[in-house]
Structures are given as C-alpha cells and as structure tokens.
Amino acid sequence: MKIPTRLEPLIEEGLIDSVICQLMSGKEAMVYMVRCGEKVRCAKVYKDSNKRDFHRHSYYTEGRKVKNSRRARAIEKGSHYGRIAREEVWQNTEVEMLCRLGVAGISVPKFNNFFAGVLLMELITDWEGNVAPRLSDMILSPKQARSYYKFLIDQIVQMLCLGIVHGDLSPYNVLVGNQGPVIIDLPQAINAAGNQHARLMIKRDIDNLAAYFSRFAPELAQSDYATEIWSYYQRGNLPKTQLTGSVRVQSKPVNVSGILQAIDTALKKELAWQRHKQTKLNNYSSLY
Numbered sequence: 001m002k003i004p005t006r007l008e009p010l011i012e013e014g015l016i017d018s019v020i021c022q023l024m025s026g027k028e029a030m031v032y033m034v035r036c037g038e039k040v041r042c043a044k045v046y047k048d049s050n051k052r053d054f055h056r057h058s059y060y061t062e063g064r065k066v067k068n069s070r071r072a073r074a075i076e077k078g079s080h081y082g083r084i085a086r087e088e089v090w091q092n093t094e095v096e097m098l099c100r101l102g103v104a105g106i107s108v109p110k111f112n113n114f115f116a117g118v119l120l121m122e123l124i125t126d127w128e129g130n131v132a133p134r135l136s137d138m139i140l141s142p143k144q145a146r147s148y149y150k151f152l153i154d155q156i157v158q159m160l161c162l163g164i165v166h167g168d169l170s171p172y173n174v175l176v177g178n179q180g181p182v183i184i185d186l187p188q189a190i191n192a193a194g195n196q197h198a199r200l201m202i203k204r205d206i207d208n209l210a211a212y213f214s215r216f217a218p219e220l221a222q223s224d225y226a227t228e229i230w231s232y233y234q235r236g237n238l239p240k241t242q243l244t245g246s247v248r249v250q251s252k253p254v255n256v257s258g259i260l261q262a263i264d265t266a267l268k269k270e271l272a273w274q275r276h277k278q279t280k281l282n283n284y285s286s287l288y
Helices: 005-012 057-060 069-077 081-101 140-161 198-213 217-220 227-236 256-286
Strands: 016-027 030-037 040-046 111-115 117-124 174-177 178-185
Touching: 005 030, 005 040, 005 117, 005 217, 016 069, 030 256, 040 217, 081 111, 081 117, 081 256, 140 178, 140 198, 140 227
Parallel strands: none
Antiparallel strands: 016 030, 030 040, 040 117, 111 117, 174 178
C-alpha cells in the first residue's frame, strides 16, 4: 500500500521497512500493520487534536505533572506552543503507561519505539497468527465471559496498585490474543491519587465490562467490583484482600435523633465559646 505521510520519517530512519495494511481508524489514531526487519508490528499514528473525537481532555489530564515549567505554563495558557506541548504529553503518557505496566506484568502490548508522533508496539495475534479481534467483536460462552471478566478485574486491581486507572476501558479497548485479553489505548490513563474523577472513572471502566460480559453470563450484572475495589484502595488493603464482587449493605438503621443531638450539642458548645471569647475581648477593651 501507499506509505502514509506520517510514517515516511520512520521509513527514512530505518525503523520501518514497509507498511502492510491499515488495521483500524479510531477516535484518536490510525493503526497500521508494518514490517520491521523480520518482525511485524503495529504503528499507531496519533491524529491531530483538531481531528480527534475525544471529549473532556482536561477531565483526564487533571493531576498530570509537567516537569518543564515553561511547558507547563504554555499548556495552562493554551498558546500555540502549549497546544503542541499538550499533545506531546498526551502521547508520551501512553508510552510511559505501556512501559510501566509492561514491566509490572500487566497485559498490554510490548513497547518498541516512539518517533515523530508514531508509536511502534507489539502486534497482538490470535492462536492462528491472525490479528487479534477486539473483545467487542466476539461471541463468548458463559465460561469464557466469567474467565475474561475475572482476568480483567484482576488487571484493573493491579493497575490501581500502581496508582493507575485506564479511564476509557471498554470491550473496544481490549484485544483477545493467544494468551488472553490485552488492554490497549492508554494515553488518557490517569493518576488515581491526583485526579478527583478517579473513582468515577474506575467505576465506569468496570461497569462497561460488566455490561458487556453479562450478555453472556447474566449473573455478572449483579456484581459490584467497583465499590469494593475502591473501598479497599482507600484503606490501603487492595493487594491483600480477596475480592467477592459484592459489598455489604449496612442494615442497621441510622440513629437520626442521635446525630441531630450531637450536632445540637456541638453548636451549643461553639456558641458558648464565641460568647466567652467576646466577653474576654470586651474586658480587654475596657482596660483602655
């Protein structure tokens, strides 16, 4: 096929020998199958920001640290240089995530190179050596659905133990390779401790998976891993516990009158203290 313009620099640098075909066009990137020597890999070409269909960019970038202060100020001001810098940070985040998660044993594509805004990484294949299908395109048996769901919940937990939330996880961002599910598309991944939306994002990620897998194993719709996982994460017990997918509901009625009485007592103490403080001020003023 004709060499896409964005891949020409990689051809010139000898990082790619040839382009085999286009694999997909997503909301933020074009993905190609390329040959690199004896290897066949994926080349992810990020679209320009004005051509992307990815909303709420700031929703994901909250809490991200930019080491270069000049770059950080430019991003905040939204200048031309700042917009370019923001795109570089966005793309570099996926590179960082692939490397960090890969080292930690999370099921993501292996990183190969990043050059001229193009990410080179492992091509995920199925048992027959064909390009791995997206999870969203598969018809699963109940057993497969339960197995894949459990595996992905475990991956989410392991990511959270590293302080990372995918933020856009769905059946469309999971490939099913010859070793099982592989998580892809990570430029929007967030720092769980630095983003106030982290809890909502991880719940949405898990809800997306539960909705899909429950089509094949209906009982999975009743699970509530998101609440359970976040509860353990906040208490620092996440890697030490066995998840059940359910959360105990407090059946004991709330003592409303007791709560109101405690509030009333606290208010009375505060008023008494304010009166005492005002009296002392008045006495002090009278001396002069």
